Amino acid sequence: MLTSVFLATFMALLDMSIVNVALPAIQAGLGATATGAQWVVDGYTLCLSAFMLTGGALGDRFGRKKVFLVGLGIFTAGSAWCAFAPTIELLIVGRLVQGAGASVLTPGALSLLTHAYPDPAARARMIGIWGGFSGLASVLGPLVGGLLTDRFGWPALFLINLPLAVVALVLGLRGIRESASPEHAATDPLGQVLAVFGLAGLTYAVIESAQASWASAEVLLPLLLGLGCLAAFIVVEVRGPNPMLPVGLFRQRQFAVTAAASFVLGFGSYGCFYLFSLFLQQVQGADATAAGLQFVPYSLAIALGTVVSGRWVGRRGHRVPMVVGYTVIGAALLAMLVFRPDTSYLVIGVLFAVLGSGMGLAIAATNAAAMSAVARHRSGIAAAVVNALRQAGAALGIAVLGMLVTARGVAVLADDIGVPTAQRAMASGGADGLFGAGFTAGLHLSLVVAGVATLLVAALVAAPPGTKSPETAPETTVPAGRD
Secondary structure (H helix, E strand, O other), X not given: OHHHHHHHHHHHHHXXXXXXXXXXXXXXXXXXXXXXXXXXXXXXXXXXHHOHHHHHHHHHHHOHHHHHHHHHHHHHHHHHHHHOOOOHXXXXXXHHHHHHHHOOHHHHHHHHHHHHOOOHHHHHHHXXXXXXXXXXXXXXXXXXXXXXXXXXXXXXXXXXXXXXXHHHHHHHHHXXXXXXXXXXXXXXXXXXXXXXXXXXXXXXXXXXXXXXXXXXXXXXXXXXXXXXXXXXXHHHHHHOOOOOOOHHHHHXXXXXXXXXXXXXXXXXXXXXXXXXXXXXXXXXOXXXXXXXXXOHHHHHHHHXXXXXXXXXXXXXXXXXXXXXXXXXXXXXXXXXXXXOOOOXXXXXXXXXXXXXXHHHHHHHHHHHHHHHOOOHXXXXXXXXXXXXXXXXXXXXXXXXXXXXXHHHHXXXXXXXXXXXXXXXXXXXXXXXXXXXXXXXXHHHHHHHHHHHHHHHHHHHHHOOOOOOOOOOOOOOOOOOOOO
């Protein structure tokens, strides 16, 4: 059971990081624009976040094992589609399919582990181990992505999923025990449609705003569509009889704070990871393999931090490791303002390791906090909400921070070379002096935004906890005084 759950989650998370170092190769191989390459990353995270709530509810309703394995099959089909995609448009379609399949794997894994380990201390340790194994995806993603891209071409990034998926499916069919809580689950087709269109419209508008004015039709229309759908989504979830987003969960302070922290973690840390890959390759001139190797301190620190955090949570509760993790992340992001085109890798590698250690602490502690805040029969939807918010934060982070890089870069270069030339320099994505200077200026602005937001979350988590709402109090929690 554990092998299948760990391996499936590993693949879903691997595909969030393995593609980043291959973006220049994909852009060159398929003749894509910078915006198209950005959608290769954002398309995956967008569907991952938009469908995760439904994935968690479907697992609770129809069987966690069944839905988990169906999602794994969809993810595998999307991987095969991506490997043979002849155009950037079809590659993006494949990434959307991958993201939809992966949307049930992470909350499904957490829910399966929650039911397999009812003791809170044992569950926290197992979630920590699962987080450490999942952290291997971060360790191997950039490294394997770089090696495969340079030696076999970018399609190999997706072909590698196929044999791993077969193993996970066979082991899952044999080893996972079925469980369900249909009386506590809900399907919400209208809410799902509104969530997808809301997130997609907002993300599309932010990405396109780097190339067009906010007043232009190609930005304003999807922006209004996205905001309108999200507003309607909130109304439907508050008033609907069977909402896919149970608003009552947010009356419990621990869960509400955890959800907000998870969103900011995705927005800041995951969004900046996309920018770091471009910085290493297109500003400092590293090839895909070298960039992957340069991410090793960052990735190893994430893996180690998740294991440490899981043990820490098991002994003392989630609150302290969450505060420490988010504080370290925020401080590391602000320290990265020293990054320049000629910055020594020693400095970059050390700061990558610091950032990764904070992320490892934060990820495992945040997952544990979400699981301890609700009753076990709500574990599927609770895991889905927290992880969906993290992936929604990542999708918007990539879009917003990428837009800030382009806008700030154009503004910095415009005084010297004029706006049209500055726009062409930022759109080229080439490793030239103009692009490097503009990108670095934009990266600094993005780091300030991400770092300050993360430190604010650390302060929110550190604030004295409130009392649990009887409506959402868990059946079994970490002992009082330990969170």
